[in-house]
Amino acid sequence: MAAEPAVAFRSVARHYGPVRAVDDLTLDIGEGEFFALLGPSGSGKTTCLRLIAGFERPTTGTIALFGKDATGLPPYRRPVNTVFQDYALFPHLSVEDNVAYGLMIAGEGRAARRRKAGEALEMVALGGYGMRKPAELSGGQRQRVALARALVLQPQVLLLDEPLGALDLKLREQMQGELKALQRRLGITFVFVTHDQGEALSMSDRIAVFDKGRVQQVGSPEAVYDRPETPFVADFVGASNVLPAAMVARLTGRAAPGSLRPEAIRLGTGEMRARVTERAFLGSATRVELDADGTELTALVPKGHAVPEVGEEVRLGWDPAALHVMEGAHG
Amino acid sequence: MAEARASDLFWRRPRLLLALLLAPPLLWLGIVYLGSLFALLAQSFFSIDEFSGLVTYELTLKTYGELFRASNLDIIVRTILMSAAVTVAAAIVAFPIAYYAARYARGPWKAVFYLGIMLPLWSSYLVKVYSWKLILAKEGILGWIFAKLHLTWLLDAWLALPGVGGKSLSVSWTGTFLVFLYVWLPYMILPVQAALERVPPSMLEASADLGARPGQTLRSVILPLALPGIVAGSIFTFSLTMGDYIIPQIVGTSARMIGQAVYQFQGTAGNIPLAAAFAVVPILVMAVYLTVARRMGAFDAL
Amino acid sequence: MTHRLTFATATAAAALLTAQTAAAQMTELGEGEGAVSIVAWPGYIERGETDPNFDWVTGFEEATGCMVEIKTANTSDEMVALMNEGGFDLVTASGDASLRMIAGDRVQPINTDLIPSWSSVDDRLKDAPWHTVDGVHYGVPYMWGPNVLLYNTEVFGDQAPTSWNVVFEPMDLPDGQPNQGRVQAYDGPIHIADAALYLMTHQPDLGIVSPYELNQEQYDAALDLLRTQRTLVSRYWHDAFIQIDDFKNEGMAASGSWPFQVNLLLADGVPVASTIPEEGVTGWADTTMLHAEAEHPNCAYMWMEHTLSSNLMSDLSVWFGANPAVLAACTDGSGMQTAEGCTANGLDDFDRVRFWTTPVSDCESQNGECVPYYRWVSDYIGVIGGR
Structure with missing residues (x-):
């Protein structure tokens, strides 16, 4: 018998009046998974996280944690902890007291609290910062404190709401690696909300892509990236070219939209012709915008290859395997 | 032309503009406020001549010694107790109102809240106090309500208590307390509400997320974060109660509070030094209060 | 302020x-x-x-x-x-x-x-x-x-009180109820003179000649009388309109007052009257x-x-x-x-x-050994405060 999923949504909807923040969501998150909820703002991914944490209650449907129904359970009775987008550190408490807060609530003794909080701070490389106030820390440090505060309670599921959103690029990349390493070491479930597809792809075991309150696709990063099931996923995850069903039918005989990665397009040889409408130098490559009989395409030309001028007519082609036909998706 | 030149000058010398803008209020504060404070302090170090009743202009601490006479000490203790009681009660009453306003009231309800809080401040202070006298009178509205509810025995039992009781609410310390509480309540609600408004909702979710039940969140997060607001409000309620001389004159047992003593000594008795010494008491009490509040970390979350 | x-x-x-x-x-x-x-x-x-x-x-x-x-x-x-x-x-x-x-x-x-x-x-x-x-x-x-004695005619009936004792001494009023809590006194130190005036009749051996010229002994006696009065008075009156209100709403029976309040109360149909008791008035x-x-x-x-x-x-x-x-x-x-x-x-x-005259220490009737007004002020505050 398979282990119970860490989080199980069954036909969950959350409506705010006429607004359907989450609609008919059925989703399993396995134990020990690093799971990303990816989508643009307003897509329902944060509501989904808040439903797991218990800050929101479903309008309909049920949520189970490790096989136990948690639909009506208040946040303080759930074996999950959250790292908030704004970190939500308590400004009146020292870093150590912030981390030890949950332990204090749980009634642990002062000595045990200090020891565990110290260990948690060591784990996020903030040993020695315990006496400071949150206001005296940098953004990255606060983020680590929030992490330590959530982890010190040894939750079975850790929820992270855009945890890296407020950090600058370099720090973000560093923290991505650290979070991933941490998750591997602890072996617990991480559920992680982001609108950054790169972050989702590089860190997660599985990704759920959200749009307009509904899950568009659930799958591994490779699957979501290479084999998007809907045009939205193709466009949102890695900015693929979406070819209209008619064009795909002409090329492959199958009448469904197709996705084609910009880097898969080769310029100079091939059946198709297109006009260059714009080009932009990106450093390691040049992005070329093309107009092929009214279908807009984007191609990435690696450094060292010839780049056509704007207005030039070019031939283009691709490895047939690179074209992914999104069966079941409409237009 | 001249205006343009002035603008250019201020652009090049921004501090000049700042100085020009700040000078009048600073002069006002410095000369009028500190000046009068100093004059007050100076007066308190003079004394009144026992025989002629004239003020002797020689520096002495004798007048401060007078404060420790039993009847004067009564006034001070009575006033501080009343101020403390009013402040504590105001904090207790104000907190749920402020919490509701900060967390739940939205749109028109917020406007209703502000109107409800501010409206009493628009009407004359004296009108409010006189109407409370009618509410609290022996044959007044409150007595009538108690009678209608068949609770007159409760009111009588309370009025029979020594200290807080009296012949009717209007002539008891309870009455004075109720009027103070009503009149100063907005000064507690508004700062507490402002402090609670600044607490992000995620802070409360974080606390619940870390296992705290609502009561624990209230104690460990909301109250500490509201504390600067409560302290700010208590500065108002405490000092306003200590300085007031109208309310205890209209409602209560006629026993004096500091404000009345100051008013009476400086006027009736011509004992300006003693009046000044009395007026210094609230300043000292507030200084001590603020120091203690600071030590206890009331301003840490600022 | x-x-x-x-x-x-x-x-x-x-x-x-x-x-x-x-x-x-x-x-x-x-x-x-x-x-x-x-x-x-x-x-x-x-x-x-x-x-x-x-x-x-x-x-x-x-x-x-x-x-x-x-x-x-x-x-x-x-x-x-x-x-x-x-x-x-x-x-x-x-x-x-x-x-x-x-x-x-x-x-x-x-x-x-x-x-x-x-x-x-x-x-x-x-x-x-x-x-x-x-x-x-x-x-x-x-x-x-004159500072007359204002009284409630429902309490006293047709018989006007003849003495200030109704506001100075604990007693039952003609309606059978005690006067405790039902009388008022003026909230000003000059009221000490009213007590002294009462003592001129009731304790003549004190030798008070003028209620505004009191030596220490006479003064102490007046304060003692006022301390007794404190147990009877629920609130001292200061503002004429507050006293008017108290006679309407607080069930007051008697108090020293001014014709001003008496006239206004009568104009409002409140059952009151005023009198000048046998001790005289200030x-x-x-x-x-x-x-x-x-x-x-x-x-x-x-x-x-x-x-x-x-x-x-x-x-x-x-x-x-x-x-x-x-x-x-x-x-x-x-x-x-x-x-x-x-x-x-x-x-x-x-x-x-x-x-009313301002009490000064240099008084004629007591050989220049009178208690001056500023002490009247602080002592009266003490009396009202229960000292």
Whole structure:
């Protein structure tokens, strides 16, 4: 018998009046998974996280944690902890007291609290910062404190709401690696909300892509990236070219939209012709915008290859395997 | 032309503009406020001549010694107790109102809240106090309500208590307390509400997320974060109660509070030094209060 | 608030120290200066704005061209403070303020020859000690009234109380209920004099000659009596309108009071009456006094003449429930007052009234060993506070 999923949504909807923040969501998150909820703002991914944490209650449907129904359970009775987008550190408490807060609530003794909080701070490389106030820390440090505060309670599921959103690029990349390493070491479930597809792809075991309150696709990063099931996923995850069903039918005989990665397009040889409408130098490559009989395409030309001028007519082609036909998706 | 030149000058010398803008209020504060404070302090170090009743202009601490006479000490203790009681009660009453306003009231309800809080401040202070006298009178509205509810025995039992009781609410310390509480309540609600408004909702979710039940969140997060607001409000309620001389004159047992003593000594008795010494008491009490509040970390979350 | 008040009096006190020069008495009147400013009790100077029937200013302004400016003061002490600050010409001072101002050289002697109607002043007031020092007049008598015993007729029935004991001693009132919690007393140190007056009858061996001149022993006895009274009084009255309200809403049975409140209560149909008990009463007598550095002395003299010769005395005595300083005003039809009205206000009880004067240590009857007023103030505060 398979282990119970860490989080199980069954036909969950959350409506705010006429607004359907989450609609008919059925989703399993396995134990020990690093799971990303990816989508643009307003897509329902944060509501989904808040439903797991218990800050929101479903309008309909049920949520189970490790096989136990948690639909009506208040946040303080759930074996999950959250790292908030704004970190939500308590400004009146020292870093150590912030981390030890949950332990204090749980009634642990002062000595045990200090020891565990110290260990948690060591784990996020903030040993020695315990006496400071949150206001005296940098953004990255606060983020680590929030992490330590959530982890010190040894939750079975850790929820992270855009945890890296407020950090600058370099720090973000560093923290991505650290979070991933941490998750591997602890072996617990991480559920992680982001609108950054790169972050989702590089860190997660599985990704759920959200749009307009509904899950568009659930799958591994490779699957979501290479084999998007809907045009939205193709466009949102890695900015693929979406070819209209008619064009795909002409090329492959199958009448469904197709996705084609910009880097898969080769310029100079091939059946198709297109006009260059714009080009932009990106450093390691040049992005070329093309107009092929009214279908807009984007191609990435690696450094060292010839780049056509704007207005030039070019031939283009691709490895047939690179074209992914999104069966079941409409237009 | 001249205006343009002035603008250019201020652009090049921004501090000049700042100085020009700040000078009048600073002069006002410095000369009028500190000046009068100093004059007050100076007066308190003079004394009144026992025989002629004239003020002797020689520096002495004798007048401060007078404060420790039993009847004067009564006034001070009575006033501080009343101020403390009013402040504590105001904090207790104000907190749920402020919490509701900060967390739940939205749109028109917020406007209703502000109107409800501010409206009493628009009407004359004296009108409010006189109407409370009618509410609290022996044959007044409150007595009538108690009678209608068949609770007159409760009111009588309370009025029979020594200290807080009296012949009717209007002539008891309870009455004075109720009027103070009503009149100063907005000064507690508004700062507490402002402090609670600044607490992000995620802070409360974080606390619940870390296992705290609502009561624990209230104690460990909301109250500490509201504390600067409560302290700010208590500065108002405490000092306003200590300085007031109208309310205890209209409602209560006629026993004096500091404000009345100051008013009476400086006027009736011509004992300006003693009046000044009395007026210094609230300043000292507030200084001590603020120091203690600071030590206890009331301003840490600022 | 208290800071500001204290500062104001502080400066006033400083002004008092520096300006110790008395102006000489005027010898002749000149042209009016076009204005006169007066510090007065509320309700004392009416120009028809409160009630069009009561106006004794407009006519004066038309006749003399002296525009009247009024600054009201609620207590004698406020009056003294305002006069110390200066900038006013006249003040309607009570006996507990007048001597202070004379001693402080804040007011100047009056030349009665310049006031043609001086002779019409009630003889009992002409040389009254609260405005006459060493035979020199410092003002023109204005109004006077007794501090009567106000009582509820539903409690006392037809039988008026004959003694102040109903407000001083614990007892059952005629309705069978104790007086405890149902009597009031004046919230001013001058009330010590009422206690002393009561003791003059009931403890004659104390040797009190004047209720305003008390040696230590007499004073202590008065305070003891007031401490007993404290157990009976639920609230002391300070503001006339609060006392009126208390007789309507708090079930009050008896209190020292002024004819002013009695008239207003009767007008509202409250079952009350007033009486002058056998011990006699204290009272107030006010005098129009001229500031030592008055800017408009000619207009001021014209006003003083006006107070005596116009409708003022008659109408004001109706308006305020007081007695005019000109006896004829009760009968001559110069205003609305009548002989009956004056009798009701206590005109015939003059000899039973002990008028308010400021207690000073240097007193005649007790060989200069009297307890001065500033101690009355602090001790009365103690008594009310339960000491």
